[in-house]
Amino acid sequence: MKKVSIPACFILVLSLLLAVGCATFLGPCAHEDGSVGACFWAGRALTGIGAVLAVQAVMALAVRSGRIRLGVYLSMLPAALFGLLTPGTLFSLCGMASMRCRAITQPAGMVLSGIIFVLACAGAVLDLKKNRKENP
Amino acid sequence: MKTASLSLRNLTRRPGRTWALVLLTGFLSLSLFAGSVVVMSLQSGLNSLEARLGADLIVVPKAAQSKASFQNIFLQGTVGAFYMDAELLDEIAATEGVAKAAPQTFLATLKADCCSSRLQVIGFDQQADFTVQPWIVQSSSRELGPMEVAVGSSISAGVGESIRIYQKSCPVVARLSATGTGLDTAVYCSMETMKTLLAAAEEMGVSHKVTADNSDGVISAVYVKVAEGADIDQVASSLASHPSWKTAVVQTRSMITGVSDGLAGVSSAVKVLIGAVWALAFVILLVVFALLMNERRREFAVLRLIGASRRKLARVILTETGLVCLLGGCLGVAVGAALVFPFTALIESTLNLPFLTPSWGRILLIAALSLAGTVLMGMLSSARTAWKLSRVDTGSILREGN
Numbered sequence: 001m002k003k004v005s006i007p008a009c010f011i012l013v014l015s016l017l018l019a020v021g022c023a024t025f026l027g028p029c030a031h032e033d034g035s036v037g038a039c040f041w042a043g044r045a046l047t048g049i050g051a052v053l054a055v056q057a058v059m060a061l062a063v064r065s066g067r068i069r070l071g072v073y074l075s076m077l078p079a080a081l082f083g084l085l086t087p088g089t090l091f092s093l094c095g096m097a098s099m100r101c102r103a104i105t106q107p108a109g110m111v112l113s114g115i116i117f118v119l120a121c122a123g124a125v126l127d128l129k130k131n132r133k134e135n136p
Numbered sequence: 137m138k139t140a141s142l143s144l145r146n147l148t149r150r151p152g153r154t155w156a157l158v159l160l161t162g163f164l165s166l167s168l169f170a171g172s173v174v175v176m177s178l179q180s181g182l183n184s185l186e187a188r189l190g191a192d193l194i195v196v197p198k199a200a201q202s203k204a205s206f207q208n209i210f211l212q213g214t215v216g217a218f219y220m221d222a223e224l225l226d227e228i229a230a231t232e233g234v235a236k237a238a239p240q241t242f243l244a245t246l247k248a249d250c251c252s253s254r255l256q257v258i259g260f261d262q263q264a265d266f267t268v269q270p271w272i273v274q275s276s277s278r279e280l281g282p283m284e285v286a287v288g289s290s291i292s293a294g295v296g297e298s299i300r301i302y303q304k305s306c307p308v309v310a311r312l313s314a315t316g317t318g319l320d321t322a323v324y325c326s327m328e329t330m331k332t333l334l335a336a337a338e339e340m341g342v343s344h345k346v347t348a349d350n351s352d353g354v355i356s357a358v359y360v361k362v363a364e365g366a367d368i369d370q371v372a373s374s375l376a377s378h379p380s381w382k383t384a385v386v387q388t389r390s391m392i393t394g395v396s397d398g399l400a401g402v403s404s405a406v407k408v409l410i411g412a413v414w415a416l417a418f419v420i421l422l423v424v425f426a427l428l429m430n431e432r433r434r435e436f437a438v439l440r441l442i443g444a445s446r447r448k449l450a451r452v453i454l455t456e457t458g459l460v461c462l463l464g465g466c467l468g469v470a471v472g473a474a475l476v477f478p479f480t481a482l483i484e485s486t487l488n489l490p491f492l493t494p495s496w497g498r499i500l501l502i503a504a505l506s507l508a509g510t511v512l513m514g515m516l517s518s519a520r521t522a523w524k525l526s527r528v529d530t531g532s533i534l535r536e537g538n
Contacts (some may be wrong), residue, residue, distance in 0.1 A: 096255075097290035097481050098321055107478030114474070 005069060007061055007123030011076065012057035018083065019050025020113045024053050026108045028093075028101035039101035042091035048108045049083040051115060060123065068128040068132065076120035083113030139448060143455040153428075154460060160420060162471065167413040169506040170472035171406045173499065174483065178399045179211060181316035186392055188315050190267035191238075191359035192368050194377055194386040195228055196220075200356075207391060209242070209318055209390075215254040217242040219344050219349075219354035224381055228358050231375055233366035238264040241330045242356040243337060243344070245301050255320040257288030261332025267359050268324055273388025274312035280326045286310035288320035290481070299323065302336035314491025316484065399487050414513070421517035429521045436525045439534040446526040454515060454523040461514035464508040473503075495527050 021027070027047075053076060056093040062074045087106040087110060094101050147154045200218040208214035222239070229237040243257040260268045262279050272286050279284060285306045287293055298305045307326065314320055325333070331353065334344050340359055344354055362371050368387065376385045444452075476483070477493065484491035495498070 090350040096321055097292070098485060103479070103481035105411065107482070111474050111478055 003121060005082050005127075007073070007119040007126070008069075009058035011119050011123070012054060012061065014112050014116050014119070015050045015053035015057055018109065018116075019047050019049070019054055021049060021112075022046035022105060022109060028105045028106055029099070037094065037101075038091050039099075039105065041088075042087045042093060042101065042109075043078045043105055045086050045091060045110070046083060046105070046113075049079055049086065049113070052079050066127050066131045070124055070131060073120050073124035073127060077117060077124075078114050080117035080120055084110055084117065086113075139455050143459060144177040144451070146456055147459060151371055153386065156501045157377045157424065158464040158467060160424070161411060161514055162468040163464075164414060164417045164466030164513060165465040165506045166472045166475075167410050167468075167509040168509055168516045169469045169503060170476050171410040172502045172506065173472070173494070175403045176494045176498065176502065177316070177480070177483075177488055177491050178402060178448065178487070180394055180494055181484075182392070182399055184315040184492050185317050187396060188267065188271060188317060188319055189388040189392070190270070190361075191388055191425045192362040193372050193375065194358040194384050194388060195358040195360060195462055196356070196386060198382050198384050200273045201458050207386075207394075209256060209322075214318065215256045217344065218356055220356070222353040222355045223329075224383065225355060225358055226370055227378075227381075228360065229377065231371070233363050234360050235363035235366075235370035236264070236266055236359075236361035237457070238266055238359045239327070239355040240265075240268075240357045240359065241299075241334070241354060243330065243333055246340075246342075255299075255301070256318075257285075257325060257330070258322050259327050259333075260327050261327050263284060265359075266333050266361060267523060270323065271315075272310060272314050275312050278309075280309065280324070280329070282326070282330065283307065283329050284309045285329070286312055286324045288312055288322050288324075289314040290320040291323065302340055302342075304333060304336050305398070306333075314492060317373045317489070318491045331392040349482075392498060395489060400491065406502045410454040418517055421514065422520070425518045429525055432525065433528055433533050437528050437530045441534075447511060449526040453525060454517055457514045457518040458511055459524075461511040463509070463516075465510035468510065469503045469506055472506075 005077050022043045027043040028037075030036070032041070056072055056076050056079070060069050060076075063072065082090075087101070087109045093099070093106060096102065143413075182251075186419075197218045197220040210217055219241075225237060225239050229236065239261050241259040243259070244255060245255040260266070262269065272280075276286065283304065283306050285299060286307050287299070289312060293308050295298050295308055295311055298307045299305070301323070306323075306329070312324070334354070337344065360371070360375070362368050368389070370387045372387055376383070394506055439449060439452075440446075480491060480493055494502075
């Protein structure tokens with residue numbers, strides 16, 4: 001029986017939360033005058049990053065080869081790092097800390113991306129160890 | 137084989153069981169750490185509000201009280217403005233029992249380009265003020281010049297940048313330290329700057345005049361320090377008894393008491409929640425260790441047969457528990473930190489109470505105490521199991537299987 005990769009399961013759930021959340025309940029608000037600010041595009045970028053990570057997590061769950069899974073985990077690292085830097089660093093947000101983009105989208109995006117980064121690292125290390133054991 | 141090495145091997149050989157225990161103890165430490173940080177932040181916020189109010193009484197226009205806007209400006213950072221005639225300041229200062237009277241004028245901006253939202257601008261008299269000035273002194277040693285502003289910690293504009301308010305460019309010369317209150321979202325300027333901004337607002341159609349011939353200008357609130365020995369209630373009632381003033385008197389003590397009551401309610405709820413989680417976790421850990429005892433009786437009987445002393449067996453169990461609790465505790469503290477610190481603005485607005493994160497030293501202390509508490513709890517719940525397992529009757533247990 002094929003063993004399920006635990007980090008990939010968690011990454012799938014968290015990346016779906018990032019993708020769906022940043023488009024809905026974690027997303028930035030519209031401005032009072034209906035205009036769209038940089039924070040809106042930061043939310044869109046996080047949704048895209050979440051979707052990419054979700055696809056990668058599905059791939060990590062589907063593949064049988066440990067080496068390919070290791071590659072998938074490694075490819076998740078830059079995507080998660082991009083997610084970590086998107087709100088506030090690569091995309092500017094509203095100036096007031098109490099605004100929705102600063103109070104919800106930024107911390108949620110950074111925390112979720114950060115956890116995904118750590119889990120991807122853990123998955124890569126586990127697969128590396130397993131590969132070394134199987135192919136010394 | 138050394139005790140620690142044996143315990144570590146026992147844990148790594150059964151990863152499922154180990155991770156289940158780690159998650160359980162992690163939950164314990166998460167509840168204690170996050171709960172304690174929230175309660176301490178609320179307490180710090182209240183202390184900060186008390187320090188920032190500084191005055192005994194605040195005289196505001198009657199409209200301010202009916203709109204409940206005055207307290208909201210302090211607690212939630214709600215943008216609002218209300219005005220009374222500036223001539224009242226002298227009369228308030230001349231009232232018996234008033235030692236100091238300092239005026240402030242509020243102005244609500246339209247959308248400011250720095251913040252994509254409206255801003256609260258507070259003008260204060262730099263000579264008479266005794267509430268904002270001590271706070272500004274912590275960040276800037278000089279007085280605010282013409283059109284210069286100091287910004288609260290929740291506004292991202294930095295020193296050297298400028299904020300445009302009603303088409304006027306205002307250079308930021310100081311960023312104030314966080315108070316955990318609505319005051320962090322305000323912009324502070326001198327009364328002279330405020331007069332210019334009010335005129336600019338007037339030009340853009342935002343009127344602030346109390347009456348048509350309001351030539352002396354307007355103020356929004358007068359902060360009053362009561363003279364030494366004077367009765368605050370008596371001064372408050374004499375300030376409130378002028379029918380022509382159309383003002384209301386807010387006692388800061390009652391405002392703080394109101395916040396304090398709200399804080400006590402939230403703190404009690406958090407403490408009850410922590411207590412419930414800990415009681416539940418203790419019972420679960422007791423049951424888990426009792427079940428593990430049955431599962432591992434043969435393993436320990438074999439260890440006894442090959443020469444392990446009773447004390448060694450007890451040490452093995454306690455070391456295993458210690459390692460699991462330490463790992464779970466660290467995990468809980470890390471998750472708690474990730475859940476609380478990035479979301480302080482959200483917690484503050486949800487609880488509607490002042491929320492000021494404690495210093496790093498205190499946070500580290502809370503983390504260490506949470507870890508110690510988790511390890512201690514784990515040790516206590518496994519102590520009975522350790523004692524029982526170390527006294528296994530080797531012969532009868534090994535015969536059970538035959």
